Amino acid sequence: MKKRLLNATALACALTLGVTLFAGCKTGGSESSKDGNKPKDKTTVRYNLGADPKTLDPALNTAVDGATVLQNLYVGLMKTDEKEQPVPGVAQSYEISADKLTYTFKLRDSKWSDGKPVTAEQFKYAWLRALDPKTQPVPAEYAYQMFYIKNGEKFYKGQAKPEEVGIEVPDAKTIRVTLEAPCPYFLALTAFPTYFPVRQDMIEKDVKKWWTAKETAISNGPFKLESLAPKSKLVLVKNPEYYDAAKVKLEKVDMDLTDDRQTALAAYTKGELDMMESPPPQDIPKLLKEKKAVIAPYLGTYFYVINMRPSLKTKNPAAYEALSKPQVRKALALAIDKKSIIDNVSKGGQTPAWGFVPMGIKDDKLNDFAMAKKYMEKENGDPEQAKKLLADAGYPDGKGFPKLTLKYNNNVGHQNMAIAIQDMWKKTLGIDIQLSNEEWAVFQSSRNNGDFEIARHGWIADYNDPMSFLDMWISGEGEGVWGNNDAHFKNDRYDDLIRKARVEIDLAKRTQLLHEAEAILMEEMPILPIYFYTNVLCFKDYVKGVRKSPLGFLYFETAYIE
Numbered sequence: 001m002k003k004r005l006l007n008a009t010a011l012a013c014a015l016t017l018g019v020t021l022f023a024g025c026k027t028g029g030s031e032s033s034k035d036g037n038k039p040k041d042k043t044t045v046r047y048n049l050g051a052d053p054k055t056l057d058p059a060l061n062t063a064v065d066g067a068t069v070l071q072n073l074y075v076g077l078m079k080t081d082e083k084e085q086p087v088p089g090v091a092q093s094y095e096i097s098a099d100k101l102t103y104t105f106k107l108r109d110s111k112w113s114d115g116k117p118v119t120a121e122q123f124k125y126a127w128l129r130a131l132d133p134k135t136q137p138v139p140a141e142y143a144y145q146m147f148y149i150k151n152g153e154k155f156y157k158g159q160a161k162p163e164e165v166g167i168e169v170p171d172a173k174t175i176r177v178t179l180e181a182p183c184p185y186f187l188a189l190t191a192f193p194t195y196f197p198v199r200q201d202m203i204e205k206d207v208k209k210w211w212t213a214k215e216t217a218i219s220n221g222p223f224k225l226e227s228l229a230p231k232s233k234l235v236l237v238k239n240p241e242y243y244d245a246a247k248v249k250l251e252k253v254d255m256d257l258t259d260d261r262q263t264a265l266a267a268y269t270k271g272e273l274d275m276m277e278s279p280p281p282q283d284i285p286k287l288l289k290e291k292k293a294v295i296a297p298y299l300g301t302y303f304y305v306i307n308m309r310p311s312l313k314t315k316n317p318a319a320y321e322a323l324s325k326p327q328v329r330k331a332l333a334l335a336i337d338k339k340s341i342i343d344n345v346s347k348g349g350q351t352p353a354w355g356f357v358p359m360g361i362k363d364d365k366l367n368d369f370a371m372a373k374k375y376m377e378k379e380n381g382d383p384e385q386a387k388k389l390l391a392d393a394g395y396p397d398g399k400g401f402p403k404l405t406l407k408y409n410n411n412v413g414h415q416n417m418a419i420a421i422q423d424m425w426k427k428t429l430g431i432d433i434q435l436s437n438e439e440w441a442v443f444q445s446s447r448n449n450g451d452f453e454i455a456r457h458g459w460i461a462d463y464n465d466p467m468s469f470l471d472m473w474i475s476g477e478g479e480g481v482w483g484n485n486d487a488h489f490k491n492d493r494y495d496d497l498i499r500k501a502r503v504e505i506d507l508a509k510r511t512q513l514l515h516e517a518e519a520i521l522m523e524e525m526p527i528l529p530i531y532f533y534t535n536v537l538c539f540k541d542y543v544k545g546v547r548k549s550p551l552g553f554l555y556f557e558t559a560y561i562e
Helices: 008-014 064-073 120-131 141-146 152-156 261-269 281-289 311-315 317-323 326-334 338-346 383-392 412-429 440-449 467-473 492-503 507-524
Strands: 044-048 078-080 086-088 091-096 102-107 167-171 174-178 223-229 233-238 252-256 275-277 294-306 404-409 433-438 454-460 527-539
Touching (some): 261 412, 311 317, 326 507, 433 440, 440 454, 467 492
Antiparallel strands (some): 078 086, 223 233, 233 252, 275 527
């Protein structure tokens, strides 16, 4: 397929992500200040974050918007550099044992934003809190990110005590971690928000809202929280206690919390914002043509998730019966014309998704994992096969098919996508799908709690490895904690393959195990992959030094106004 490309200079800049995206790259994609748009001042960047983050609790956040804020508030044992490689953060140094099972980190002198020292015990507390299924206000969906630690999964399942988890603190500046098996990306994991340290004394003041007020949202990164006004603005200010504060040039980052893309674009055009992402799809072609936007790489997949939970049987027996059939799920997938979606709805130069793991995620030979096998090769779907599968499932031409609801978060892009796919399902399969939308935070809770039949979803890599996309579908128990497996997909063979891959030290064998797991995922179809993401960015040319990660995060630590 002919893919929409950047102009040559912008492409050269974007392909170096994560190098600093706006570091003097004269991308025609940034809007010139000659148009009359000028910065508010030389110490503030105004950025549209989008909807209110559901949470800024490092253990509980699962969204990219929240993670962008957290990456600027906190720093873990490691952080990532311009090439997305882990480098020392709070850890001044580390040693890895010969068998690659034990990591010993030595902490540098560093402080929290209230001047108190950062200690190894605070990391241990944060990690055990993320693992504990009794954590309040809710268990961490990302607890499985800690299962690489010895007895982490057993503790999560109530089969081990906290002191049996492989986290030791010999002294205030040393933390020793023992793994279940060698993990080639463990250092990268320690740069992920779930692994950030937190202050027990602050959390216990208000377990639900401690992260909303500057008095309790104490952080250890380049910025600290100044204020949070829902549906209005989130303000970060420079943290003078940060160990590398001399590098931080900005005094403030104003994060606008306008979710409506058209409103955000209007504010950007009028000079009220310096940066924004994801402009309205209908405006993207014009913005690209006028060199007022660029397309950047993004390691992620846009998809719909199917509710396969037994609890749906009680709420909607007919929906449960239909969605429990693999033929129905495959029919829904094959009835989607992905090329038409990209050309006419999303318009962001995306690639049709033929699997779940996106292009750009590497295998053991550093080749694209996704290129090994294309599970769904037809970009415009397969209407005839979709009809046959639906008939085989007992619903010829859609007769007798229950009315289902497709739920999405309140955003014009997701709305247009839902309307287009609703129409495709009606024309190809003869089925009627109702649409429902909710605000972002409410929608995340609904999806996590199983209050849906089909729901919009998107997943961005946490680290560059196929496991970041595949271990989220491992099963939980009953109606309890299932992490990010919102489908409640359960397949014993799949679970076995993921567990074997976690401990396999032969990288070629590990890749094969993960390919086999993805094949099961695409055969069972608890998800309907639609496209592999790109990221459309608009920024003024006076904004420099902001680093954009292909994992979706924006880093303002080295940003400045020229």
